Amino acid sequence: MESYLQEIIGNALKSMGLDEGQIPEIKIETPRDPSHGDAATNVAMQLAKPLRNNPRKIAEQLVDALSLDPSKISAAEIAGPGFINFRYAENYLYAELKKLLSSGTEYGKTADNKGIKCLVEFVSANPTGPLTVGHGRNAVLGDTVCRLLEWTGADVQREYYFNNAGRQMRVLGQSVQARYKELLGKESEFPEGGYEGAYIIDIAQKLVDEHGDKLLAENDEKLFKEKAESAIFVEIRKTLERMNIVMDSFFNEHSLYESGAIDQVIATFREKGVAYDSDGAVWFKTTDFGKDQDTVLVKSSGEPTYRLPDIAYHAEKLDRGFDLCLDVFGADHIDTYPDVMSGIEVLGYDKSKVEVLVYQFVTLVKDGKPYKMSTRKANFVTLDDLMDEVGEDVTRFFFLMRSPNTHLEFDVNQAKEAGEKNPVFYLQYAHARIQSILRKVNSIETFSDEPNLSVLNHPSEVTLIKKLLSFPGAVSNAASHREPHRLITYLNELASEFTSFYHDCRIVGEEKELMHARTKLAEATARVLANGLTILGISAPDRM
RNA sequence: GCGCCCGUAGCUCAACUGGAUAGAGCAACUGCCUUCUAAGCAGUAGGUUUCAGGUUCAAGUCCUGACGGGCGUACCA
Numbered sequence: 001m002e003s004y005l006q007e008i009i010g011n012a013l014k015s016m017g018l019d020e021g022q023i024p025e026i027k028i029e030t031p032r033d034p035s036h037g038d039a040a041t042n043v044a045m046q047l048a049k050p051l052r053n054n055p056r057k058i059a060e061q062l063v064d065a066l067s068l069d070p071s072k073i074s075a076a077e078i079a080g081p082g083f084i085n086f087r088y089a090e091n092y093l094y095a096e097l098k099k100l101l102s103s104g105t106e107y108g109k110t111a112d113n114k115g116i117k118c119l120v121e122f123v124s125a126n127p128t129g130p131l132t133v134g135h136g137r138n139a140v141l142g143d144t145v146c147r148l149l150e151w152t153g154a155d156v157q158r159e160y161y162f163n164n165a166g167r168q169m170r171v172l173g174q175s176v177q178a179r180y181k182e183l184l185g186k187e188s189e190f191p192e193g194g195y196e197g198a199y200i201i202d203i204a205q206k207l208v209d210e211h212g213d214k215l216l217a218e219n220d221e222k223l224f225k226e227k228a229e230s231a232i233f234v235e236i237r238k239t240l241e242r243m244n245i246v247m248d249s250f251f252n253e254h255s256l257y258e259s260g261a262i263d264q265v266i267a268t269f270r271e272k273g274v275a276y277d278s279d280g281a282v283w284f285k286t287t288d289f290g291k292d293q294d295t296v297l298v299k300s301s302g303e304p305t306y307r308l309p310d311i312a313y314h315a316e317k318l319d320r321g322f323d324l325c326l327d328v329f330g331a332d333h334i335d336t337y338p339d340v341m342s343g344i345e346v347l348g349y350d351k352s353k354v355e356v357l358v359y360q361f362v363t364l365v366k367d368g369k370p371y372k373m374s375t376r377k378a379n380f381v382t383l384d385d386l387m388d389e390v391g392e393d394v395t396r397f398f399f400l401m402r403s404p405n406t407h408l409e410f411d412v413n414q415a416k417e418a419g420e421k422n423p424v425f426y427l428q429y430a431h432a433r434i435q436s437i438l439r440k441v442n443s444i445e446t447f448s449d450e451p452n453l454s455v456l457n458h459p460s461e462v463t464l465i466k467k468l469l470s471f472p473g474a475v476s477n478a479a480s481h482r483e484p485h486r487l488i489t490y491l492n493e494l495a496s497e498f499t500s501f502y503h504d505c506r507i508v509g510e511e512k513e514l515m516h517a518r519t520k521l522a523e524a525t526a527r528v529l530a531n532g533l534t535i536l537g538i539s540a541p542d543r544m
Numbered sequence: 545g546c547g548c549c550c551g552u553a554g555c556u557c558a559a560c561u562g563g564a565u566a567g568a569g570c571a572a573c574u575g576c577c578u579u580c581u582a583a584g585c586a587g588u589a590g591g592u593u594u595c596a597g598g599u600u601c602a603a604g605u606c607c608u609g610a611c612g613g614g615c616g617u618a619c620c621a
Contacts, residue, residue, distance in 0.1 A: 029560075029563080030560075031563090031564075032559085032560095032563090032564075032565090032566090032567085033564070033565075036564070040563090040564090042562095042563065042602095045563085045601065045602080048601065049600090049601080055601070079564075080563085080564045081563085081564075081601065081602070082601080083563080083564070126621075163621075166620095166621080167620075167621090168620085168621070279619080280619085281619055283619095291547090292546070292547085292617095293617085296618085296619045297619095298619085299619040300619060301619075303619085305618090305619070305620080305621090306620080306621050330615090331548075331549065331614080331615050331616075332615060332616065332621095333616090333621085334547090334548060334549085334615075334616070335547080335548080335615095335616055335617070336621090338547095358548085358549080360549065360550080360614075360615080361614075361615075365556095401557085402556085402557065402558095403557085403558085405549070405550075406549085406550065406557075407549090407550075407613095407614065409555095409556060409557090411556075411570095414556085414570075417583095422583080423568095423569065423570095425583050426569090426583075426584090428583090429581080429583050429584080430584095432581075432583095433580085433581050433583095433584085434580095436580070436581055437580045437581085438580095439580095440580055441580080473560085474560085477560055481560090481561090485557095485558085486558095486560075489558060489559085489560090489568085490560095492558095492568075492569085493568090496568090499584065499585070500585080500586095502580080502584085502585090503584080503585055503586085506579075506580070507580060508579085508580045509579075509580080522580095543581090544581080544583070
């Protein structure tokens with residue numbers, strides 16, 4: 001419909017004597033106030049200045065020049081300072097509703113990103129402990145953006161990037177080793193800055209169960225580190241699965257060293273003159289790219305900083321042929337992004353293929369008080385704890401309901417409320433309620449012929465149909481902005497409009513033709529709610 | 545100090561990236577269950593969109609400057 005309007009408006013403008021260059025981008029928007037019609041354009045106002053004419057006059061000429069298809073648009077009116085408002089023909093609505101019903105579980109899919117290969121990297125927590133609430137937003141956001149991309153036609157791969165080398169992991173191994181000794185009654189020194197969480201003791205206990213005291217002979221932490229890593233990864237995968245997230249690949253940072261990719265980056269940087277040695281370290285001339293300081297790539301100890309593998313990793317991803325590499329990370333990592341972009345540019349890649357989705361921090365609020373968390377200090381709340389407390393659906397929903405750009409306050413008390421205070425249930429309830437109605441209708445009546453949808457002309461019915469038809473637009477809007485909360489906003493509006501319909505219009509007990517048509521409308525609503533919830537990774541229950 | 549993000553109803557947040565009368569949910573108040581799920585609906589109240597300038601037909605949205613908050617600003621990740 002949008003492209004149809006753009007086309008006829010463009011044609012009308014040409015017939016008014018404007019040439020291509022004078023025609024601005026024709027934007028079609030949905031007016032906030034439904035009394036302003038179903039679609040509107042502001043071209044007349046945009047043209048007011050270049051044409052040195054009153055916008056309302058231009059609008060009048062434009063409307064006269066339009067050749068509208070009456071089966072789609074019933075009216076074009078001029079309003080306000082020069083808006084042109086369009087009203088959809090009712091037959092158009094019924095025809096589209098019919099299409100919706102036959103599309104079923106496919107309804108809402110678009111071709112926006114058809115044929116695009118995407119790699120989305122998210123979670124990417126190093127295996128030093130269970131996933132926490134902080135990782136939760138990353139995981140759910142990343143996965144849902146993947147689903148949005150898939151619904152808009154993209155081919156998506158979910159990747160988890162991790163690092164099992166380095167200081168953090170050594171300390172992890174030492175922590176397990178220390179607990180292992182303690183469990184066997186031996187003297188042990190708990191490492192400085194070690195991991196204090198109870199899960200470390202669990203891992204150590206398992207080692208005692210399996211190997212007895214044989215591991216006391218181990219001199220270093222290596223074996224303990226490996227055992228810890230695999231045990232923790234098992235838990236991480238379980239947690240993710242519980243949240244409806246399944247990774248397609250896990251990428252080990254270490255492989256970049258083995259493949260020589262790291263050395264290659266340094267070599268190319270030197271060749272291009274953007275790397276130099278100083279104080280025993282290797283530096284990246286980030287001042288050439290607008291930063292006020294150069295950045296260390298390899299420390300004087302010989303160990304690279306995380307930026308170097310980050311650059312190599314992005315180059316590697318682009319080598320794999322993806323059209324879009326999307327990284328999801330918290331605001332605290334934002335600083336590495338410009339360096340990575342500069343880096344891959346130096347290496348000759350198209351940096352427009354790399355995109356970052358940054359989200360702000362999560363504050364967990366319980367009983368009106370926030371708490372601070374740290375994995376190392378073990379005063380964190382794990383994602384599993386959170387899901388135990390409020391449930392999987394609620395967890396996903398809460399992480400998604402705010403713009404990634406703003407801080408998220410996760411109120412555990414509100415999330416725990418099974419009732420009216422909890423916004424998730426509003427959507428699920430609407431779905432369950434429809435299913436209940438459909439069960440009832442099916443038990444008392446059978447429809448054989450095609451429904452006559454044109455009997456749906458109550459204002460609540462018409463509003464609801466229009467809302468249903470805007471679902472594909474809502475999906476593509478959320479997808480293109482990488483902002484799942486936009487879809488939640490849409491679903492809330494849909495559920496709300498359904499409930500108005502439910503209160504204004506009865507289904508059971510109406511005369512058969514009307515009952516049939518309304519049943520189809522209810523069915524269509526349930527379909528869209530279920531499709532929307534599927535994108536969010538949340539269940540659409542049939543009963544509540 | 546510098547960089548990024550944010551500042552909207554008492555609280556938590558929207559507002560389709562510049563459009564028409566700034567909207568929801570909690571909290572408060574008033575009504576509505578012998579009719580398909582009241583986990584619901586209808587209504588009332590609540591605002592100088594932090595402040596001051598600027599850009600234009602039009603600014604919560606864009607630009608400048610203040611003020612307030614978060615995160616960075618490591619040879620940590």
